[in-house]
Amino acid sequence: MKHLKTILFSGLALCALTSIESCKPKNAGNAVSADAASRTYVPPGKYDELYNFVSGGFSGQMSVYGIPSGRLLKVVPIFSVDPEKGWGYSEETKPMLETSYGFVPWDDQHHLELSQTNGEIDGRWIFANANNTPRIARVDLRTFKTTEIIELPNSAGNHSSPFITENTEYVVAGTRFSVPPDNANGDVPINTYKQNFKGYISFVSVNKDNGNMDIAFQLETPGFNWDLSHAGKAKSHGWFFFSCYNSEQANTLLEVNASQKDKDFIMAVNWKKAEEYLKAGKGKKVPVKYRHNKFDEKTHTAKSELKTEVTVLSTEDLKDICYLIPCPKSPHGCDVDPTGEYIVGSGKLATVIPVFSFDKLMKAINEKNYDGDFEGIPIVKYEAALHGEVQKPGLGPLHTEFDGNGRAITSFFVSSELVRWNLKDLSIVDRVPTYYSVGHLMVPGGDSRKPYGKYVIAYNKITKDRFLPTGPELTQSAQLYDISGDKMQLLLDFPTIGEPHYAQAAPAELIMKNSLKFYNINENMHPYVTKGEPNAKVVREGKTVHVYMTCIRSHFAPDNIEGIRVGDEVLFHVTNLEQDWDVPHGFAVKGALNGEILIMPGETITYKWTADRVGIVPFYCTDFCSALHQEMQGYLRVSPP
Ligand code: CUK
Ligand code: CUA
Helix, strand or coil, X not given: CHHHHHHHHHHHHHHHHCCHHHHCCCCHHHCECCCHHHHHCCCCCCCCCEEEEEECECCCEEEEEEECCCEEEEXXXXXXXXXXXXXXXXXXXXXXXXECCEEXXXXXXXXXXXXXXXXXXXXXXXXXEECCCCEEEEEECCCCXXXXXEECCCCCCEEECCCECCCCCEEEEEECCCECCCCCCCXXXXXXHHHHCEEEEEEEEECCCCCCEEEEEEEEECCCEEEEEEECCHHHCCEEEEEEECCCCXXXXXXXXXXXXXXXXXXXXXXXXXXXXXXXXXXXXXXXXXXXXXXXXXXXXXXXXXXXXXXXXCHHHHHXXXXXXXXXXXXXXXXXXXXXXXXXXXXXXXXXXXXXXXXXXXXXXXXXXXXXXXXXXXXXXXXXXXXXXXXXXXXXXXXXXXXXXXXXXXXXXXXXXXXXEECCCCCEEEEEECXXXXXXXXXXXXXXXXXXXXXXXEEECCCCCCCCCECECCCCEEEEEECCCCCCEEEEEEECCCCCCCEEEEEHHHHXXXXXXXXXXXXXXXXXXXXXXXXXXXXXXXXXXXXXXXXECCEEECCEEEEEECCCEEEEEEEECCCCCCCCEEEEXXXXXXXXXXXXXXXXXXXXXXCCCCEEEEEECCCCCCCXXXXXXXXXXXXXX
């Protein structure tokens, strides 16, 4: 074990110190499919087969690629400002990034989940987690815009998130750092972890019709580090599975403390039972502070609301709801197969992949086949819940996806490979190298009841020699493999935006058919909309000047504005009158601290600008919109106060 740990923690350093050749996987030469080019070639003018939504890691964004070409289609700001979209710069979008701590321009985004109906991807929304300042976001796939963000109280490091149940009843969020609850006295010695620190898990409900989220309830669990999760499905619908590390409850995770125990836990949560308990009045309302931000498509504006209460089921209530299953050292992934029967834990420091059986788990619970409890939560005997262990799979197992044909594919960070194995007999059937050090992997629909099964994509942490060098920082990368045959075959490398962790993919037609082409100007209920050029005007309210402005190819109205004085705050409410697909206009004023904005057809966006000196100030359109784009300009005259 000691040896394996050393390899795991020094793997990256080793790669850097020795030559690249030494960390290249074996049989690298034969990995690429001979007809890879024709299998990934999407001719000019043709569409890709799939949309691939890739988390941006430390960039806080989500990027969207076409598969199999690997062409980048869009970067969607979620937990970040984005100059390309004006996100977080316009007055309408700023509230989306508000938290109980204030405006957070940038966060760390790891996991994405597409909404599901009956365990199948339905193409309506995609959910995302913010890791650092705990939040969950919902992106509307009609507009590819972030339309809702909810902050999570009693949480820190929202990593085990935003995994969903099979009808998108709930999106969950397990705290990665246990901390004292928000309303407790947090001014305690850090080494009182065991007494004072708790691990909260949030169940966020999702409205079936409009997707609106609410924190339905939280579970107050022992102070573990909830790392990852996945919902039960089909036969195990109604259950959720969370993996943890640091079941030692150490307050410093230097190796000596945290990985002492032979096993950490996967916790099975019976959320249907939790719902019954709440109905029976068992939850208690606890004072907290969090923000709930929504973007309203009718008014084209976001609102941020401060919420002050959350319902908690405390540890004493959990003994008939939660069950701990021992899982070898520091489990990372926690994945449920398409039938709902197998629950795969991947211990980063383990030499086997343990696979648990839902049927056996139910039997063990019925027979109370326990090995004691942890703060009242029963610990099911390892052997009683175990389906079996995959022996000698590779080094550093991380995440598992399913191919829909009774097989699983697991990523191995340390040995840099994907390994395919049989769920029933746990035999290894195939392995293929990745370049290098794969984190998450993704089969389109691979965590749903209906995996698409044709491809797997590896999201790699290190690229080293794969692309042209770009200074000290190299791009992370994705690699596309064909898995339709017996052998997994490498087809394509493509660079990613930020650091990819988890990803999702869906057949193109599922998303395309709902894609919005433009906003209907007649339905625009923005408080400062200007419907038609004759209504353009300038209105002064004290030191604030409202400019009701329109734009259409190829001019602004008004385009000459006088009467502005130094010290005035000017609010340009710019309405794009176009009613056609793909005709945004841009807007920029010299010296603007908010940069620029971009206005979609039929939309109104407000741009704040302060007059700080006397003079003539030009403004113009920043998005090439017609042959007369360059003529799309105007002047402001700023006079002394
Ligand atoms: S984590 Cu990144 S490789 Cu945050 Cu899901 Cu495993
Ligand atoms: Cu409008 Cu360029």
